[in-house]
Structures are given as C-alpha cells and as structure tokens.
Amino acid sequence: MNPQQQLEQVVVTAEQMRQIEARIFAAGMPVAALMEKAAGLTASRIRQLYPLSQVSRVGILIGPGHNGGDALVIARELHLAGYQVSLYRPFAKLKDLTAQHAEYAENLGIPSHKDLQSLQNCELIIDGLFGFGLERSLSGEIAEAIDRLNEWSQPVVSIDIPSGLHTDTGEVLGTAVRATYTLCLGLWKRGFFQDAALEYIGKAERIDFGVPPQEAWAILSQSEPIRQINLSSAKQYLPVPRPPVTHKYKQGHLLVICGSRRYAGGAILTGLGARASGVGMLSIAVPESLKPLLVTHLSDALIIDCPETETGAIAQLPPIASDFSKYQVIACGPGLTQQAQSIVQAVLKAECPLVLDADGLNNLAQLGTMASLSLRKAPTVLTPHLGEFKRLFPDIDRPDRDRIQAVQKAAAQSGAIILLKGARTAIAHPQGSVWLVPTSTPALARGGSGDVLTGLIGGLLAQSATSDGLLEALVATAAWWHAQAGILAAQERTELGVDAFTLSQYLLPFLSNAIDKT
Ligand SMILES: NC(=O)C1=CN([C@@H]2O[C@H](COP(=O)(O)OP(=O)(O)OC[C@H]3O[C@@H](n4cnc5c(N)ncnc54)[C@H](O)[C@@H]3O)[C@@H](O)[C@H]2O)[C@@H](O)CC1
Ligand SMILES: Nc1ncnc2c1ncn2[C@@H]1O[C@H](COP(=O)(O)OP(=O)(O)O)[C@@H](O)[C@H]1O
Ligand SMILES: [K+]
Known part of the structure; x- marks a missing residue:
C-alpha cells in the first residue's frame, strides 16, 4: 500500500x-x-x-x-x-x-x-x-x-x-x-x-x-493507529490462495460451542458462518438433543453431542470437546443460555485463542471474571453489541457517546480484543489500536446475523491466528466481510431480504466477486 x-x-x-x-x-x-x-x-x-x-x-x-x-x-x-x-x-x-x-x-x-x-x-x-x-x-x-x-x-x-x-x-x-x-x-x-x-x-x-x-x-x-478496514487490507488477511500442499488440520480446527434446545437456530447459523470461512476442520459441540438437526444442516462438520440440563442447555463438555489442545481456536456463546456458566468457566482455561459472543458474554458478565481474561495464555476476543457491552463494562460511562473511545477503554481494561457491534463496528486491541468497519447495512439488524459473524471470526482465526497483532486484523477482516456480504445481499434482495441464513449464503459469492475484480 x-x-x-x-x-x-x-x-x-x-x-x-x-x-x-x-x-x-x-x-x-x-x-x-x-x-x-x-x-x-x-x-x-x-x-x-x-x-x-x-x-x-x-x-x-x-x-x-x-x-x-x-x-x-x-x-x-x-x-x-x-x-x-x-x-x-x-x-x-x-x-x-x-x-x-x-x-x-x-x-x-x-x-x-x-x-x-x-x-x-x-x-x-x-x-x-x-x-x-x-x-x-x-x-x-x-x-x-x-x-x-x-x-x-x-x-x-x-x-x-x-x-x-x-x-x-x-x-x-x-x-x-x-x-x-x-x-x-x-x-x-x-x-x-x-x-x-x-x-x-x-x-x-x-x-x-x-x-x-x-x-x-x-x-x-x-x-496507536485508528484505521478503516477495506478490501486491500482485508486481502492481506484472508486465507486465500491456499498453499498448494496442505491438509485439513493444517487449515485450522475450530471448536464451536453453542446452542440449546431453546436456541437451536443460533448453533446452525454459527456453524454456517464458520463453514463459509473455509476452515479445515469444524467441530460443533451442542446439547445432545440438537445433534440430529445439526448433522442435517452441517453435514461437513463434526457434531459433538454434550450432556444437557433439564432445560436443554449444555451441562458439561464431553472429553472430546474438553481436550482443548486439539483446536486452534474456540468460539463459544451463541444460544447457550444463562444455564451454561460452567461451560464458559471451562473454556476460559483453554490455551488457544477464544472468541466469546452472546451468552458467552452474558455468562462472563455474571461470573464477574473479567479480570481473569488478562491471565489467559492466549488472546481472547469479545464481540458484544451495545447491551452486552454495558453488562460487561458497567463502569465505562455512556459507551454510545463515543464508541471508539469506549471500545479502546474496554480492551485496555480487559486485556481482550473487543469488537463492538453496531452500524459501524469497531475493533480495539488492548494496546489501543482500532480497526473500523467503514460501511455496512441496516439489513443486518436482524436476529442471528451476529451468530454468523461469530462463526466467521472463529473460522478465520483458526486458519491463520499466529501472532497477537495479526489476530485483531483478522477479526476486523471477518467483520468487514460480514458487512460486505450484507450489503451485496441487500442490493439483490432489498434490506428486508437479508435474514441470517441468507447472509451466510452471501459470504462466499461476495468474496469471489471481490477477488475477481482485483
Ligand atoms: N482540514 C484542513 O486541514 C482544512 C480545513 N479547512 C477548513 O477549516 C475548518 C476549521 O476551521 P476553524 O478552525 O476556523 O473552525 P470552524 O470554521 O469549524 O468554526 C470555528 C468558528 O466558530 C466559532 N464557534 C465555535 N463554536 C461555536 C458555537 N457553538 N456557536 C457559535 N460560534 C462558534 C469559533 O469561535 C470560530 O470562529 C475545517 O472544518 C475546514 O472546513 C480548510 O479551509 C483548509 C484545510
Ligand atoms: N443498523 C445496522 N447497520 C449495520 N449493521 C448492523 C446494524 N445493526 C446491527 N448490525 C450488525 O448486525 C449484527 C448483529 O449482531 P447481534 O446484535 O449479535 O445479533 P444476534 O445476536 O441476533 O445475532 C452485528 O454484526 C452488527 O454489527
Ligand atoms: K459544515
């Protein structure tokens, strides 16, 4: 550049x-x-x-x-x-x-x-x-x-x-x-x-x-720089072209932990977002009663059935999902419900990068363990919307007033990479640098679009996360890609036509257009 x-x-x-x-x-x-x-x-x-x-x-x-x-x-x-x-x-x-x-x-x-x-x-x-x-x-x-x-x-x-x-x-x-x-x-x-x-x-x-x-x-x-993410910077971080000689485990193994009987769709959407990232191996841990549904929608993923609570939340992670050393990245949260506190507590101990969203964040706020994030051996990525942000960082006054400053403060306080969702999503590194997603569409203001983002972030990180500085740029790349897919979908289907499933189906068409043009 x-x-x-x-x-x-x-x-x-x-x-x-x-x-x-x-x-x-x-x-x-x-x-x-x-x-x-x-x-x-x-x-x-x-x-x-x-x-x-x-x-x-x-x-x-x-x-x-x-x-x-x-x-x-x-x-x-x-x-x-x-x-x-x-x-x-x-x-x-x-x-x-x-x-x-x-x-x-x-x-x-x-x-x-x-x-x-x-x-x-x-x-x-x-x-x-x-x-x-x-x-x-x-x-x-x-x-x-x-x-x-x-x-x-x-x-x-x-x-x-x-x-x-x-x-x-x-x-x-x-x-x-x-x-x-x-x-x-x-x-x-x-x-x-x-x-x-x-x-x-x-x-x-x-x-x-x-x-x-x-x-x-x-x-x-x-x-510290405050920058916009755009096609030319995103292209540096997307895992294409792939090396000609590779295998599935070299293309990253992502563990997604999500879903409950009540929120089954969230698990599917997170899986679809992860699938679109091209990640080499995708494992999805869900409550056991959801397994047949997930297998139907995501035949390429390894679906891990977990014992569930009476209310249908994940009660505990079976050995295959709790041996975290097998995974490059864990993405946890969409649809878990507040009953899954012990799961969030467990994944915080993982030694790989961790993405927490939705109920992952709500449970984290409940646990009051924000301080423990800076003790983690690997980076943590939190992806709150404004409501979740306020619950996580109650002492940051009026985050809506200056979202850029708020996200910087939150990252500095928690030692995590913070992605604050909104019409203009902002991503901050604990040291203060910020990426901004310059364009998006209100078509994305719709239940489930955040779940797609969580999967996409997890999938991109699993393929390329190596150093800390890079990680933040990858999170921004995922958010930019997600927004651009929303814009393309809204152009073709109007702003009313971008339900979260449709959004997930536009991620790759957007990318192939964008890469072709350059
Ligand atoms: N970006 C740049 O480097 C350039 C900036 N230029 C222009 O210069 C502008 C900045 O100029 P200025 O620093 O003169 O500032 P502004 O023209 O933005 O306004 C300042 C003036 O408004 C008065 N003022 C401030 N708040 C007020 C209020 N609430 N009620 C009444 N009056 C108020 C101040 O006393 C001052 O006279 C830029 O926005 C841009 O348009 C260009 O001329 C050249 C290049
Ligand atoms: N007005 C808007 N303009 C652009 N993007 C938006 C707007 N409102 C929401 N979004 C995006 O939609 C997604 C919503 O995520 P989230 O609030 O977590 O929803 P859910 O939990 O239902 O999936 C985020 O990526 C956010 O940036
Ligand atoms: K003006």
Missing part, C-alpha cells in the same frame, strides 16, 4: 487534523492557498454531483471560521460557473481570511442575507457553518435556523462535517444539519464512524487535497 492509500484508511481526531494542518502551514504552505485548494476541489465535486443543467439556485450557509471561508470560496466558484448563489450570513464577526472572501463575494454581487428564509427557494443548500472548530453547543438563532433547514426538502451538502456534530464523537451539540452528502476535507475524521452521526452525515466522501504523508505521520505515529 502506498503512503497515500494508507492515509485514505486513517481516521483522525479534530486535534490531530489541527496539528497536521499546523505542520503544513509551518512548512510554508500559505493558509489561504490550502483553503483555496480544499474548497476548489469541493466546488468541483459539488458541480459533478449537482450540474448546472439540473440545479441553478444554490443557497450557502456561511459560518464565522474557516469552514465559512471554504463555503465562500465555493460560493465564488459556483457563481463564476453560472449558478445563482445566495448566502445566509448570520455572523457579523468573521475570521480574517473568511472576512476577505466575504468582501470579494460581496463585490462580485453575490447576495447575502441575515435570515435563512431568503434561501428557501434554492434547489441546493451548502452547509459551511462550522467544521472541526465547533466547540460549544449550538443554541439561539443558529440552532433555530438549522432546525428550520432540516424541515426543508432540498438536498444539503455539508462541508467537512455537518454543522452541529462533534468532530470526534459524532454527538449532536444542541442541533445539527441533516446532510444528503458530507464532503470530508483532508483526512477522515472520527465522527464519520460513530453510530450517532450516521443519520446526519448522509453519503460521505473524502476530498483529498493532498496531505503530505510525512506531515501526517509525524502526528499520527504519536498514538
């Missing part, structure tokens, strides 16, 4: 972007020239998205800082290109560079208004009120204007970030613009990957104005 491709993947805080910008200026780039470049590229993209042949009246919202400066450069370019531009300029006091652009816009004859209402007839709105410099909550006249704008129906393009969103946490500070498109300037900001921000951001694109890699890395290398 070349240095520019690496920058495409990184995700920065407002403070890091500020520091990188400061280095660029200190190296001699004039501030006005950088604004001209960033805003010029943004204007070109807006002209592509909304050509003059389709849109002529454009309303532009001008803030007091450099986001407003960008907006004024865009206003000038669109005006010169023949668009009818009107400005909403609620602030009397502007930063110097912004004030200069405002004066020029005025001299060009671009009308400017103190009330938003004057822009109501515009066919397109551009939001340049605030970018990464927003510090305080919005209130008063500006907040009212944004609320009114959100009731209008024309498309809105936000520059850098929708005004009102916190650049790092994606939180709404008072109120925020609901954009159709957000054109993120320079490097991807954290807020774009926070669930809370997604309904405001609309479609997100990055405007690459040429951040010099050496200036970026001088700042970014001071902390």
Whole structure:
C-alpha cells in the first residue's frame, strides 16, 4: 500500500487534523492557498454531483471560521460557473481570511442575507457553518435556523462535517444539519464512524487535497493507529490462495460451542458462518438433543453431542470437546443460555485463542471474571453489541457517546480484543489500536446475523491466528466481510431480504466477486 492509500484508511481526531494542518502551514504552505485548494476541489465535486443543467439556485450557509471561508470560496466558484448563489450570513464577526472572501463575494454581487428564509427557494443548500472548530453547543438563532433547514426538502451538502456534530464523537451539540452528502476535507475524521452521526452525515466522501504523508505521520505515529478496514487490507488477511500442499488440520480446527434446545437456530447459523470461512476442520459441540438437526444442516462438520440440563442447555463438555489442545481456536456463546456458566468457566482455561459472543458474554458478565481474561495464555476476543457491552463494562460511562473511545477503554481494561457491534463496528486491541468497519447495512439488524459473524471470526482465526497483532486484523477482516456480504445481499434482495441464513449464503459469492475484480 502506498503512503497515500494508507492515509485514505486513517481516521483522525479534530486535534490531530489541527496539528497536521499546523505542520503544513509551518512548512510554508500559505493558509489561504490550502483553503483555496480544499474548497476548489469541493466546488468541483459539488458541480459533478449537482450540474448546472439540473440545479441553478444554490443557497450557502456561511459560518464565522474557516469552514465559512471554504463555503465562500465555493460560493465564488459556483457563481463564476453560472449558478445563482445566495448566502445566509448570520455572523457579523468573521475570521480574517473568511472576512476577505466575504468582501470579494460581496463585490462580485453575490447576495447575502441575515435570515435563512431568503434561501428557501434554492434547489441546493451548502452547509459551511462550522467544521472541526465547533466547540460549544449550538443554541439561539443558529440552532433555530438549522432546525428550520432540516424541515426543508432540498438536498444539503455539508462541508467537512455537518454543522452541529462533534468532530470526534459524532454527538449532536444542541442541533445539527441533516446532510444528503458530507464532503470530508483532508483526512477522515472520527465522527464519520460513530453510530450517532450516521443519520446526519448522509453519503460521505473524502476530498483529498493532498496531505503530505510525512506531515501526517509525524502526528499520527504519536498514538496507536485508528484505521478503516477495506478490501486491500482485508486481502492481506484472508486465507486465500491456499498453499498448494496442505491438509485439513493444517487449515485450522475450530471448536464451536453453542446452542440449546431453546436456541437451536443460533448453533446452525454459527456453524454456517464458520463453514463459509473455509476452515479445515469444524467441530460443533451442542446439547445432545440438537445433534440430529445439526448433522442435517452441517453435514461437513463434526457434531459433538454434550450432556444437557433439564432445560436443554449444555451441562458439561464431553472429553472430546474438553481436550482443548486439539483446536486452534474456540468460539463459544451463541444460544447457550444463562444455564451454561460452567461451560464458559471451562473454556476460559483453554490455551488457544477464544472468541466469546452472546451468552458467552452474558455468562462472563455474571461470573464477574473479567479480570481473569488478562491471565489467559492466549488472546481472547469479545464481540458484544451495545447491551452486552454495558453488562460487561458497567463502569465505562455512556459507551454510545463515543464508541471508539469506549471500545479502546474496554480492551485496555480487559486485556481482550473487543469488537463492538453496531452500524459501524469497531475493533480495539488492548494496546489501543482500532480497526473500523467503514460501511455496512441496516439489513443486518436482524436476529442471528451476529451468530454468523461469530462463526466467521472463529473460522478465520483458526486458519491463520499466529501472532497477537495479526489476530485483531483478522477479526476486523471477518467483520468487514460480514458487512460486505450484507450489503451485496441487500442490493439483490432489498434490506428486508437479508435474514441470517441468507447472509451466510452471501459470504462466499461476495468474496469471489471481490477477488475477481482485483
Ligand atoms: N482540514 C484542513 O486541514 C482544512 C480545513 N479547512 C477548513 O477549516 C475548518 C476549521 O476551521 P476553524 O478552525 O476556523 O473552525 P470552524 O470554521 O469549524 O468554526 C470555528 C468558528 O466558530 C466559532 N464557534 C465555535 N463554536 C461555536 C458555537 N457553538 N456557536 C457559535 N460560534 C462558534 C469559533 O469561535 C470560530 O470562529 C475545517 O472544518 C475546514 O472546513 C480548510 O479551509 C483548509 C484545510
Ligand atoms: N443498523 C445496522 N447497520 C449495520 N449493521 C448492523 C446494524 N445493526 C446491527 N448490525 C450488525 O448486525 C449484527 C448483529 O449482531 P447481534 O446484535 O449479535 O445479533 P444476534 O445476536 O441476533 O445475532 C452485528 O454484526 C452488527 O454489527
Ligand atoms: K459544515
């Protein structure tokens, strides 16, 4: 991957972007020239998205800082290109560079208004009120204007970030613009990957104005990386092509422990996720009454029948499943019920990597043995959704507020790799590095899709888990693959057509498409 491709993947805080910008200026780039470049590229993209042949009246919202400066450069370019531009300029006091652009816009004859209402007839709105410099909550006249704008129906393009969103946490500070498109300037900001921000951001694109890699890395290398997982990085971690000479046990042996009489489907779905990973050997331990069902659905797997409790949960692991030395990885949890505490206690002693999900996590929370995770000889991967996360880490305040920070804290606290599920899944290593899954689909918000993920993670780890650093990337690769399969399935079957079984059947078609194309 070349240095520019690496920058495409990184995700920065407002403070890091500020520091990188400061280095660029200190190296001699004039501030006005950088604004001209960033805003010029943004204007070109807006002209592509909304050509003059389709849109002529454009309303532009001008803030007091450099986001407003960008907006004024865009206003000038669109005006010169023949668009009818009107400005909403609620602030009397502007930063110097912004004030200069405002004066020029005025001299060009671009009308400017103190009330938003004057822009109501515009066919397109551009939001340049605030970018990464927003510090305080919005209130008063500006907040009212944004609320009114959100009731209008024309498309809105936000520059850098929708005004009102916190650049790092994606939180709404008072109120925020609901954009159709957000054109993120320079490097991807954290807020774009926070669930809370997604309904405001609309479609997100990055405007690459040429951040010099050496200036970026001088700042970014001071902390653990936060990166997006994409096809080119995932390809490094997928176990294809296979070595020409191999055998099933060399392709990994995964033990899945899951299911109960009550939750039989979860066991099948976990097995199907594992099967799609291509793992060499798949053993699935289930309560004995489930064995015939599992054999029917997963004829390729070795189904281990376990003695069960009266309620139909696994009571104990038979010798074949409790000799953990035979397996490269154990994935445990989907459908176990809360009756399987002793099973979770037992697998914690395994000396191979362990993936815990669903009731694996609930039992772990009940046992109160989080501290023991850091004593394990091999890595642990926990894959909670937000509810499970809160049960596991009750002292991490409001994890929904900054999911990236929350997952970092949880990993540091527990010594485990934590995958926090959601619209934008985040995976953190105890040392602080984070992978983010940049795209997904709400079609996956459906019972059982997490079970498929657990099997897929287990299967990928079993095939390639060697070192700790690699493990976290493999977990991210599985989450990315799972999301991409969901996107493909939703494209072909609508967002309503992606039940968990269907999802499992799209994992391999997605992969063969993706590999073919590259
Ligand atoms: N990424 C980059 O390196 C570049 C950034 N540029 C632009 O510069 C922007 C950042 O500019 P600034 O640092 O000037 O910040 P902003 O333009 O985001 O906003 C800061 C201004 O808003 C005021 N303000 C903050 N919170 C407020 C509130 N709640 N109510 C009222 N006023 C409030 C501040 O006093 C300041 O005047 C970026 O978002 C981007 O649009 C581009 O011009 C050039 C390249
Ligand atoms: N709105 C959403 N957008 C994208 N992905 C989602 C969304 N909601 C849930 N998902 C994904 O769906 C899966 C749900 O898993 P989980 O909550 O464990 O469900 P279950 O236990 O029923 O299988 C996770 O991979 C999660 O990231
Ligand atoms: K903005």
